[in-house]
Amino acid sequence: MTAPTVAGAFGALREQLTDAAAAFAGSPDALGAILSGMVEDVDRALGERLEIFPVCHHSPASALAMVRRLRAKQPRVIYLELCEDLQPLLGELRNCRLPVAVQAFASELSGFPADWGPLSVVAPVTEASAEYQAIAYALETPGVELVLVDRSTDHVFQWSPREQPISDAGPTAEGGDVGTAAVTGEESALHGDAVGVEIGDLRPRFAELEAYLLHHGKVRHWSEWWDQYIERPLADADHDTYRQVMVLIGSLFRRLRPTGSDRLDRDEDRERYMWTRMRQHLATSGVDPTDCLYVCGAFHAASRVEQFGLGSTADDFEITPRTGTRWRYGLIPSSHSAIETQFGLAPGSVSIAAATWTKAVSRHGLSPYRLDGQRTSTTQRRRGQAPTAPSHAAGPVSDRLTGFLAAPPDLNGLDEAELRGWCVDIVRLARRNGYLASTADAIAVFETSVLLAGLRNRARPTPYDFADAAVTCIEKDVVPGRRDVRRLCEILLGGDRLGQVGYDALPPLARDVLDRLQPLGLALEKRTVQRALLDLTGQPELARCSDLLWILRHLLPPDAVRPIMGERRLGHRSIQESWDLALGRNQRALIELGYEGVTVEQVLEQRLRRAVRGPDATAAAALAAVEDAIRLLDSPRLVDELGARAVDLLAAERTVDDAPDVLRRVRRLLAHYRATSPTLPAWCEAFVTTGYAHYCTLLPTAIAAEETEVRQVAAMLGFLFSMEGLALSLGCDRSQLELAVAQAHPTAPAKVALLWAGQHQLGLLPLAELRARCAELLGNPLVLPAFPQYLAGFVHALEPVPGLAPFVVETMSNAFARLPDPVLLPWLPTLISTLRDQGPELVPLLVREAGRTFPTALPELDSWVPPWMAPSSPARTVDVAAPQRPVGVLLAAHPEAVDAVAALLGCPGGWQPLPDPPADRSALSALLNGHPETAAAVAALLAV
Known part of the structure; x- marks a missing residue:
């Protein structure tokens, strides 16, 4: 030719x-x-000598034409437009239930921007697609070689703009208002945020052209236009007509597109890449090009690059080497709605295509190619049917386009039986879903479908006409049921078919998880939610299942493994647990775990290390990783490594943003080690000493900075005061803290109150003076509007100085009693929100103290006097002889306890007799009476 x-x-x-x-x-x-x-x-x-077979992605017409051509030609080599590094996975399709997606995944990037990760590329496969027919033919026919010739997944991202990775899937949603009926949920998110790779992206890349076609075609979205004007006319076309029409459409869309775009350059580079790979294979294999078939999108079949064709004299395209990124490959489940969402197709279009494919196969009596895993008794080749003889030599090409373009539309009459069945079934489904539908609605849907088809210049109603008619006649204005009518039509016409990856095609980690969970006795491959009951006391062998479930809870989405009863925290393990498991529904997430390691323990360890080694790692995140390692992994080595990293991160921090989280976590870890270990680990001691010095250094700057919140300053002081004893025993100097407090000069009222609390804790500010300062604030009209902020600071001061709870209750009571309503009422919502959001753990302290302070019965309220307002004489005398030294007498009578404490403290033993009371107590009494402030302060502390 x-x-x-x-x-x-x-x-x-x-x-x-x-x-x-x-x-x-x-x-x-x-x-x-x-x-x-x-x-x-x-x-x-x-x-072209190498036969080019143009296709459109998920097109039943392309799949039918592919089946016919494969049976007629029986090629020895099939070149397929698909990422070349995905080829080893195609054999695993035998172990899956379609639709599934072939996936390449990378979490550790090399040569790509770090914020791109993780990278994921998927290529969905459905039975009603030409590529699946070609794959099934090549894998099931002896002596046939399948060669993927498109760029690798690494090159997909190499050729993406550096600003952000782009998808090959084209637009994200189709025009019109049909997007409101899209299926939203887990089925439409099976591909996640992966980049989609499809064969035959045949859609106008010129927005005005698509809008023009939709307007004059009297359709709402591209899928409906394609079904009416291309899909149905080509379903019965012969091979030559099909090829000529598809190339013509690809050429039209190729020529009517914006020039100079990055996507245009990438498309042409892909074509150069594929022709270079095919030339290289033909040169090395020596196969005759007439025995080969090149399956590509119709857009690429109309290519005009210089490398096009075997007769081209242009140099081969220079293929750049791959980056150092390590790619993992596998199969993930897919669904019709996931394909529609990712590739911007109309909701239900893939389901309609599947139904059209099934009907066309039955009507034409074809035997499509299927892999062993997808074959059923109804899809086997009919017994006695002889295979079509191969036809390698094609006759001269004749013009089929003229006849096809000039032919009148198909005037096949209305298939009343089919449409009547749809109308009856949709009414039945509607009634099951809460709609008040009746036989009259079925008749209305029938007549409206015919009417819509006539208005849209169609010889017979299509599924799109039927769906529009059902929405009009049944749904009316409201949706009382669980599903809308459009979704019911999709279910009726084929439903959202969900794929599943078989056990043998799963990565080792996923198989290991399923094997280790077998003692639960559940069918975990099902998509239903299953309840697992674990009696860890009566069945100790289930403890390993419990450990695995807690790890999966940490690694998988929340709905995949959800605990109903039981918890796993530091130092605590439940004796009974109940779980809701949906691993079959979250098979994609489980498979992607297999790309990161061989076991879930390895994946968890890697993720914990990445969490503390990343550029945005913090000391709080490192402490959280330590907790997870203790709870989920029995690895002291890993805990020490993560803890040492937490020390380094804390020393390197220059802000105190995470101080509350650090304080909460380190307290929990210290309590755990004190309860379970005789000594603290070295990293824990280093964290306390480093944190003590670190927060002492940052305290003067942080307390004066406007961007630092009160809660963060309170957490710093809480760390310093609560860890002070341990830090001093490990060699820290208390003068660091005293100097830091002395150098702190806050201006915000709440931080001033915090500083006063810290000074009181250090003994620099007696309680009487603190009470006097608050009274002075309440008596100053200029400061009165800001007093609620001081009070908020005192509330936060309960974190570092919990002993101030009685004083805070006293101060808050005085504020409620003395603040005017214009100041008090606007402040109350702020106080409530502050306690709820920032200090929920402080509320119990205030409630307990208030319960001890205020009367417990209503009759007592009339005569109740607050302790801080009880009358006391400034010349109050103290009788030193009254107590009669009962404590000394008790200890002398039982010296064993005191001797044991003295031995622990390293004090020398020996007891001295109690001295007699002084005969003359006049000097002591005169001293106390001369300085009543001291006695009054002690009495106030003792609540005397």
């Missing part, structure tokens, strides 16, 4: 189109060049 022969076959069509362009536009220049160029593209594609 030569090019001139082909050109001659389409000469009449070229002249006809050129004359039409001249008559329509007045000049054959622009429009004529486009139309004649389209014919030239068809000439070029059909004149």
Whole structure:
């Protein structure tokens, strides 16, 4: 077959189109060049020695044409437009239930921006697709080789703009208002945020052209336009007509697109890449090109790159090496709605395509190719049916386009039985879902479907017409049921078919998880939620299942493994547990764990290390990783490593943003080690000493900074005061804290109150003076509006100085008693929100102290006097002889306890007799009476 022969076959069509362009536009220049160029593209594609088979992704017409051509030609080599590094996975399709997606995944990047990770590429496969028919034919036919020739997954991201990775899937949603009926949920999110790779992205890349086609085609979205004008006419077309029409459409969309775009350059580079790979394979294998078939998108079949064709003399395309990124490969479950969401198809279009494929296969009596794992008794080749003899030599190309374009629309009559069945079934489904539908609605849907088809120039109603009619006649204005009518139509016409990856195609980690959970006795591959009951006391062997479930709870999405009863915290393990398991529904997440390691323990250890080694790691995150390692992994080595990293991160921090989280976690870890270990680990001691010095250094700056919150300063002081004893025993100097408090000069009222609390804790500010300062604030009209902020600071001071709880209750009571309503009432919501959001753990302290302070019965309220307002004489005397030294007498009578404490403290033993009371107590009494402030302060502390 030569090019001139082909050109001659389409000469009449070229002249006809050129004359039409001249008559329509007045000049054959622009429009004529486009139309004649389209014919030239068809000439070029059909004149190539290597047969090019143009397809459209998830198109039943393409799949039917592929089945017919494979049975007629029986090629020895199939070149398929798919990422070349995905080829080893195709054999695993035998172990899956379609639809599934072939996936490449990378979490550790090399050569790509770090914020791109993790990278994921998926290529969904459905039975009603030409690529699946080609794959099944190649894998099930002996002596046939399947070669993937598209760029690798690494090159997919190499060729993406560096600003952000882009998807090959085209638009994210179709035009019109149909997007509101999209299926939202787990089925539509099975692919996650992966980049989609499809064969045959055949859609206008010129927005005005698509809008024009939809408007004049009287349809709402592209899927409906394609089904009406391309899919159905080509379903019964012969091979030559199919190829010519598909190349013509690909050439039209290729020529009517914006020029100079990055996507245009990437498309042409892909075509150069694929032709280079095919040339290399033909050169090394020595196979005859007439025994080969090149399956690609119709857009690429109309390529005009210099490497196009085996007769091209252009140099091979220079293929850049892959980056150092390590890619993991596997299969993940997919669904019709996931494919529609990712590739911007109309909701239900893939389900309608599947139903169209099943009906067409039955109508034409075809035997599609299926892998062993997907075969059923109804899909086997009919017994006695002889295979079609191979046909390698193609006859001369004849012009089929002219007849196809000039042919009138199909005038097949209405299939009343099919439409009637749809109408009856949709009414039945609607009634089950709460709609008040009846036989009259079924008749209305039937008549409306016919009416809509007539308005849209269709010879017979399509599933889209039927769905629109059902929504109009049944749904009315409201949706009382669980599903809307459009979703019910999708279920009726085929439903959202969900795929599943078989056990043998799972990665080792996923198989290991399923094997280790077998003692639970559940069918975990099912998509239903299953309840697992674990009696860890009666069945100790289930403890390993419990450990695994807690790890999976940490690694998988929340709905995959959800505890109903039981908990796993530091130092505590439940004796009974109850779990809701949905591993079959979250199979994709489990499979992607297998890309990171061989066991879940290895994956968890790697993630904990990454969490503390990342550029945004903090000391609080490192302490959280330590907790997870203690709770979930029995690895002291890992805990020590993570703890040492937490020390380094704390020393390197320059802010105190995470101080509350650090304080809460380190307290919990210290309590755990004190309860379970005789000594603290070295990293824990280093963390306390480092934190003591670190927060002493940052305290003067942080307490004066406006961006530092009160809660963060309170957490710093809480760390310093609560860890002070341990820090001093480990060699820290208390003068560091005293100097830090002395150098602190806050201006915000709440922070001033915090500083006063810290000074009181250090003994620098007696309680009486603190009470006097608060009284002075309440007595100053200029400071009165800011007093609630001081009080908020005192509330936060309960974190570092919990002993101030009686004083805080006293101060808050005085504030409620003395603050005017214009100040008090606006402050109350702020106080409540502060206690709820920032200090929920402080509320019990205030409540307990208030319970001890205020009367417990209503009759006592009338005569109750607050302790801080009880009358006391400033000249109050103290009788030193009254107590009669009962404590000394008790200890002398039972010296064993005191001797044991003295031995622990290293004090010398020995007892001295109690001294007699002084005969003359007048000097002591005169001293106390001369300085009543001291006695009054002690009495106030003792609540005397």
